[in-house]
Amino acid sequence: ETGVTQSPTHLIKTRGQQVTLRCSSQSGHNTVSWYQQALGQGPQFIFQYYREEENGRGNFPPRFSGLQFPNYSSELNVNALELDDSALYLCASSFRAQEETQYFGPGTRLLVL
Amino acid sequence: KNQVEQSPQSLIILEGKNCTLQCNYTVSPFSNLRWYKQDTGRGPVSLTIMTFSENTKSNGRYTATLDADTKQSSLHITASQLSDSASYICVVSPNSGAGSYQLTFGKGTKLSVIP
Numbered sequence: 283e284t285g286v287t288q289s290p291t292h293l294i295k296t297r298g299q300q301v302t303l304r305c306s307s308q309s310g311h312n313t314v315s316w317y318q319q320a321l322g323q324g325p326q327f328i329f330q331y332y333r334e335e336e337n338g339r340g341n342f343p344p345r346f347s348g349l350q351f352p353n354y355s356s357e358l359n360v361n362a363l364e365l366d367d368s369a370l371y372l373c374a375s376s377f378r379a380q381e382e383t384q385y386f387g388p389g390t391r392l393l394v395l
Numbered sequence: 396k397n398q399v400e401q402s403p404q405s406l407i408i409l410e411g412k413n414c415t416l417q418c419n420y421t422v423s424p425f426s427n428l429r430w431y432k433q434d435t436g437r438g439p440v441s442l443t444i445m446t447f448s449e450n451t452k453s454n455g456r457y458t459a460t461l462d463a464d465t466k467q468s469s470l471h472i473t474a475s476q477l478s479d480s481a482s483y484i485c486v487v488s489p490n491s492g493a494g495s496y497q498l499t500f501g502k503g504t505k506l507s508v509i510p
Contacts, residue, residue, distance in 0.1 A: 286438070317500075324399070324484055324500030325439070338497060372438050383429075384498075386438030 285309060286375050286387035294393045295363050303358040303390045307375030313337070314356040315384060316348060317372040325372055331356055368394045398422075399487050399501035407507045412475055416504045418468040418485030429486040430459050430470045433503065439484055442470070475508045482506070 285308035295301050307314050313332045317325035327340035331350035345361040354375075360367055370391050374384035399420045408414050420428070427446045431439035443452040443459040445468075451460045456473045472479055482503035489497060 322502070324486075324502045326500070327497055340497065370436070374438075383441055383444060386431075386440070388438050389436070391436065 286373065286385050288371075288373055288387040288390050290390060291388070292391045292393075294395065296395050297363055297365060299363050299394075300359065300361045301363060301392060303360075303371050303373075303392070304355065305358070305373035305375075305387055306355045307373075308385050311375035311377050311385070312354050313376045314350055314354065315374045315376070316356070316358045317374065318342070318367075319370040319372060319389070320366075321369070328358070363394045365394050368392060399485055399499050401483075401485050401501035401504050403504060404502070405505040405507070407509060408475055410475060410477055410508050410510050413471065413473050414475060414506065416470045416472075416483050416485075416506070418470070418501055420466050420468070420485070420487045420499070420501075422466075422487040422489055422499055424489060425463065425466075426488045428459075428461055428468050429488070429498075430457070430468075431484045431486060433482045433484055435481070442483075472506075475506075477508050477510065480506060480508045 287306045289304045315330040316328040319325040328342050329339040330337045334350045347359045350356045370389045372389045374386045376384045402417045429444045430442045433439040442457050443454050445452045445461045447463045458471045461468045482505050484503040485501040487499045
């Protein structure tokens with residue numbers, strides 16, 4: 283167990299809907315990174331939050347947005363869901379933005395129908 | 396484009412046997428390379444992390460090697476156990492000056508250990 287928790291564990295949505303995924307970072311960590319992992323693929327970096335500010339973004343459209351709260355927990359929001367958004371969404375926390383080791387949560391599996 | 400290629404895509408071995416997984420990368424400049432173990436439907440768990448100046452790093456029955464000149468790494472698993480069945484993902488981080496948070500993940504090698 284890494285101490286990083288995510289909710290919900292599973293989620294089913296329909297195309298066009300909006301979804302919010304949540305992540306609680308490990309105690310003492312101020313950085314949260316979000317990843318999308320399609321079936322049979324490696325995780326793809328979505329974005330990172332450091333001390334409540336976005337600290338870098340991967341190649342994802344603006345309908346993927348996020349927040350980090352004062353307690354360093356984080357949300358990933360996806361608007362106008364598409365079928366290809368079906369994936370395992372992972373968050374990882376680290377002590378600082380360029381910390382070598384990121385601790386992953388168990389993920390939220392999203393299915394878009 | 397930074398890429399990480401892993402081989403084989405999948406592997407089946409008998410319990411107690413050894414195996415070696417391969418990782419080639421094109422990430423440059425390079426900061427560090429990590430191997431993660433990911434059980435099905437779970438988040439990845441770090442096994443080893445090596446900087447460009449390290450050649451080998453061990454964690455119990457897992458031993459990772461790195462050749463920064465040829466941009467190759469391997470993960471050797473000794474005396475495999477049924478619980479080793481998982482995907483093993485190679486992850487490369489660019490030089491911290493370029494933003495080390497942008498990790499590049501391989502697709503993983505799916506290892507199945509059978510009795």
